[in-house]
Amino acid sequence: GAVVSQHPSWVICKSGTSVKIECRSLDFQATTMFWYRQFPKQSLMLMATSNEGSKATYEQGVEKDKFLINHASLTLSTLTVTSAHPEDSSFYICSANLQGGTEAFFGQGTRLTVV
Amino acid sequence: KQEVTQIPAALSVPEGENLVLNCSFTDSAIYNLQWFRQDPGKGLTSLLLIQSSQREQTSGRLNASLDKSSGRSTLYIAASQPGDSATYLCAVSGGSYIPTFGRGTSLIVHP
Numbered sequence: 001g002a003v004v005s006q007h008p009s010w011v012i013c014k015s016g017t018s019v020k021i022e023c024r025s026l027d028f029q030a031t032t033m034f035w036y037r038q039f040p041k042q043s044l045m046l047m048a049t050s051n052e053g054s055k056a057t058y059e060q061g062v063e064k065d066k067f068l069i070n071h072a073s074l075t076l077s078t079l080t081v082t083s084a085h086p087e088d089s090s091f092y093i094c095s096a097n098l099q100g101g102t103e104a105f106f107g108q109g110t111r112l113t114v115v
Numbered sequence: 116k117q118e119v120t121q122i123p124a125a126l127s128v129p130e131g132e133n134l135v136l137n138c139s140f141t142d143s144a145i146y147n148l149q150w151f152r153q154d155p156g157k158g159l160t161s162l163l164l165i166q167s168s169q170r171e172q173t174s175g176r177l178n179a180s181l182d183k184s185s186g187r188s189t190l191y192i193a194a195s196q197p198g199d200s201a202t203y204l205c206a207v208s209g210g211s212y213i214p215t216f217g218r219g220t221s222l223i224v225h226p
Binding site for chain 2: 006034036041042043044045046049091093095097101102103104105106107108109111
């Protein structure tokens with residue numbers, strides 16, 4: 001199967017700072033990647049769809065100015081949590097599909113803790 | 116809008132038992148259904164993928180079935196082991212190919 005790598009796997013930051021999370025497709029090109037957020041004991045909720053070379057599409061209720069998504073190449077999408085607050089502490093995970101494929105491949109996830 | 120429900124939410128069993136985890140979804144127009152395992156604080160491990168045209172998939176002690184018309188899937192775990200303890204997530208993908216997840220079943224297998 002295809003490999004999606006996410007970095008970092010965990011990060012602790014101070015309130016008010018920004019944090020960048022990277023999602024890479026290692027052995028395939030992904031024109032579209034997806035970002036999810038998971039709060040404790042909750043399901044994974046789709047935050048946004050990252051589109052290579054164009055603006056991301058955000059789900060209802062997700063602030064696009066707070067969660068900046070950049071998909072500058074066919075193998076890399078980044079999620080930047082700007083001016084992070086403790087309520088942004090969560091597990092963030094990305095996924096991508098092979099071109100024309102229906103199976104989703106997930107990164108390892110990033111545990112963000114804002115103190 | 117697709118909604119995915121997993122029952123039970125939590126399960127605690129002694130080692131050796133055979134288990135059935137249930138997943139139901141509201142919109143039967145799906146392309147596939149995936150079962151994942153998630154260990155505490157970790158990412159997702161894909162266990163089984165069932166395409167909409169398939170009825171079941173097997174991998175080792177795991178067997179997943181799909182009844183698309185009734186919107187149901189089950190994950191059967193044979194001869195459970197303590198190492199099977201984790202949260203099991205069900206996700207369905209429709210026309211957008213974006214998986215919609217259930218809340219998961221938290222499984223504890225005690226020795």
